[in-house]
Every structure is written in C-alpha cells, then in structure tokens.
Amino acid sequence: MSGSKSSSSDPRPSGIHESSRRGKLRKIAEMGLDPWGGRFDDRTAIGTIRDRADEIRFHPETGDPIALPAVDGESPLDFRSWLNQQGPGQLVGPRVRAAGRIVLQRKAGKLRFVDIQDWTGKIQLFIGKQQVGEADFELAGQFDLGDLIGVDGALWRTKTGELTILADHLHFLGKSLEPPPEKHHGLQDPELRQRMRYLDLTYSDGVMERFLNRAKIIQSIRRTLGDEGFCEIEGPTLHTIAGGAAARPFRTHHNALDLPLVLRIALELHLKRLLVGGMERVYELGRVYRNEGIGPRHNPEFTMLEVYQAYGDYRTMMELTERLVTRAIQAIGAPLRLPYGDTEIDFTPPFARHSYNELFEQHAGVPPDDHQAIRSLARELNLETANRHPDVLKNAVFEERVEDQLHGPVFVIDYPASICPLTKRKASHPKIAERFELFLCGMEVANAYTELNDPDLQEQLFQTQLEGLPEEDSMAKMDHDFVRALRHGMPPAGGLGIGIDRLVMLLTNSPTIRDVILFPLLRPESSP
C-alpha cells in the first residue's frame, strides 16, 4: 500500500534511523542469517514461562537443591544477600524457548539485558558473551528496539531477583526498520494511536488486553447462544432497501446489475424472514453501517448482535440479555461490579426494570400523558416541535432529559407504540409497544421487542412512517418483500439487538467507542 503522502521515489525524511537499521540488517545477512526470520517452533508463551518461575532452584556445591524465596512483587527481600548466605552454588531452572519483540535494551560491556515481549507478557534476557558465544553476541550487537528475536536458555534469576532467561542461543526473526515510540511515555497522540494501531497494541499499556477481552466477550456471546440452541447465520450486507432501523445508509452500486444498493443499517428484516422460514432460534453477529456523525459513542461501522427466538417475547429477551452480559463479564474474568470511569456498574442480575412512562414522569417531571405540558417542556429544551407526533415529541424529551439519568443497568420497558413500527402492541394497551431498551451510563446498549408478526398492521405502519417524511429520514422503509414473508406466517417471537462495541466499552472501562474498535474511521492522512 502506498501512502498518498509522497511519491515512491521520495526517500523518507527519517533517513538516519533507517540507514542505521539497514546497516545492521545487512550485517545480519552477512552473518549468513535471514534478517526476516522464518518458522520458529516449540516456543512457550512468555506468560506461561513466567508461571514456571517457582521451578528455579538453588543448587549448592554440596547438598540438595534449595527452593527460592518469593522475590516477586513488592517483597523487601534482598535477593543478592540471600544468595550470598547460601554459599557457593548456582541457580538452575527449566530450559525454555521464547520469541518476541525487543522493547528495552541495556548494554553493559560484554553483556546485554534485552526485554522481549509477546502478547502474553514481557521477560528479560541475559545475554553474556561467554554464555552465548562470539557469534550470537555479535548478532545481539545488531539488535534494535522493535526487532523480533527468539531465544533458547534457562529460566533463571539475576542477582537482583529479576526473572530472566539466561540465553545460550539467539535467533533473529525479523528486523524493524522504524524506531519505536518513546520508551516510557509510549504513543500519546490519539490520532497516531488509531492510525498506527499496531504500535498502540505493542507499546501502550492495556491495549492488547482490551482487544483480547473484546474477542473473549464476543466468543462468550457466541457460546451462550450456541449452548441455548441458537443458529448463527450471515445475512446480506448489500441491501436494496435500508430497513430495520432509522439511519442514513451508505450508498453503493452493483455494476453488472446496474443496481443501486445500500450497506445494511440493521440485521432485523432478514433474520425475521428466517423465522418465517422455520429457523426458530437464529442470530447474526456482524457489522452494520450508518452514514452519520462520528463521536465518542458513534462509529460509522459498528458491530451488532441481533437474536430472534420463536415463541418468545420481549421478556424472554430480557432474561437472555442478562445471561449474555453476565457470562461475558465472567469470560473476561471480571467481577459483576465493574468500574466505569468515575463510577461503578453493578451487573448483578436481575437488572432493574422500569416503565418508560414511570421514568418519564420521574426525570422529566411531567405527566406522561399530558401532551400540552410535554410540548411546552420540549420548547423549553429547544426541541423541534412543529409537525411532530406527540409521542415522537415525548420521545425527544425522553432522550434529552431521561436517558442521561439512567446509570443502570436498567431495562426501560413498554414504549409508546407510535415510535415502534416493528413491535407488537400490548393486547390490553394498543398504544403501548412490548419493547425494552437496556441503558447503562446513559447509553443505549440493547433494544428488544416482542416482534410484530401481523402483516397487515406491519404494512400499515410502514406506510404511516413514510407519510410526510423524506425517504432518508423515515423510520422504516416500505419493504414489500418483507411484508410478503410475514403473510406466510411468522411465529410470535422475541427479538433482541445489542450494540457490541458499546457493551465492550462498558465491560473494559473504555471511555470512547474508538478505544474498542481496532481501526476506527479516520480521514486519510493529509497530503500537503
């Protein structure tokens, strides 16, 4: 990939660092080694190696091996004097093989201390000329920060007690031509951290762990759903109609069919077609695309989970949501009371459940059925009031005054029907929809319905939504093919959507969505 920054004939301006590194690269090649390395079998993860520290023994010249005292952590033990007290002898530990990136080097004459790091941890290498021999010591002289190396040696402790691999063979596995970020501050510029996520992962504390936790959360969700008999499918990402949510789509085009297409904004309508088709428990966990602003909680592409269960309802989905979330927390080894920013979230189930109207009255201070009072409050809040349905207005007030107050976790249940075009109404209250949203720290994380399966009502609601709205802004586009599917009979069902990125933010104590997306959307680097 060539950057837009300069033509390929332009040498990079940072020539000094690169030429020094290229010089060492040549020297490695002259030693008969491949500076780009190759297969390196039978290594042990550094985290696993560290776990074997207690196998190191002190072998006195006479007598039996002695176990080492605990020297890790904050222990005040002076390991050097402990060793002296034991008399002559040596430390012997298990043989290990490790590989990783050089993150720190300290040179001391015919001796080098090199810290290498893999994705499970860091460990120090002791490289002595006597111990590794002339050739490998010469190789170690060509090491730069950022290089990838392998090592064979014995697990061991230095006189200060530091867990170390006493190297006897070195392997060169890959040269880095660029200098790494500053060694104690790391990468600070948030733009660079996102653009050069590979550096952020390697050199910023907690970043690798956060993204590995993201993977564990997603694995846990798949496992929970699989255990409960749900089938994972992959629906189309290219849609002819942007349905299932209210959002502006990205537009694209298929050449051979000369067909305008949009990237999907939701997973809903195809999953419900599968309910019609007899897939009784079905879900998709995938990317959706919304052509909207970017902010701390919004990225134009994000990961969504949608789950549908035949013969369930929104209460079924509430219980499922609790299981999905609490198991995901267990999967990353975290407690149910989790820190988030300055606060703490208690995920101990069952989560609180409050009705939309109840919360509305409590936080907006206006009776939920007093249209006049709501309208005047909306005006006070500078909300657009002209030509808006009373329930739409009420929901605008709800978003403005109530959502921020919902620290959660709290299920907000029973929404005004008129803002829920895909949801079944309560039999006893046709103006109330069987819907919940799960709120955490003022953020909507999950949204679920008892799914509407009456094709006539669905068609009518699509139609109502379209009236008087520009097509882009309508909440649900008329999808005749979807209505036709409903006409064949969709089982009553519960449906659930979870914003995976937001869930990961909350479970990993990440302040912005960009902290949990490896490559968030950025403008291309400027070309002056």
Next chain:
RNA sequence: GAGGUUGUAGCUCAGUCGGUAGAGCAACGGACUUUUAAUCCGUAGGUCCUGGGUUCGAGUCCCAGCAACCUCACCA
C-alpha cells in the same frame, strides 16, 4: 455542519515580550559481565502542519486551509 483546544527532531514535550531552534528518550562513537526508565563521556538529528500576510526580523502576531481531540448538532 458549529464552536473550543492542539499541531515544534522518529517518539514525549519545553520554547518567556517577536530577536541565532531546546531537553529527555531513541540513534551514532567510546567505557563497563548482574542491569532494571542502567550510568558516564562524546556526536549527529528540524518543511516549527500547509499557504498567505504584518514586520528590519515570525515557532511566536493576523487571515485562510488541513488533521486530530473535546463539546454540540446528526444519531432507535
């Protein structure tokens, strides 16, 4: 889309009132076989985001642009 903040060496950051461009880390040369952000001596490294303007003189002041971040708007 609006406002605010920021942009200086590969990285992290100083830069006073407008008067020769600075430090630490990284790099290069040297010393050191138990270091821990190793230390010590020496060297090199700059499109001060870009383009205009004011001025004898601009990293600094003014205007425009670019990018990031924050707030807002948009956003089931």
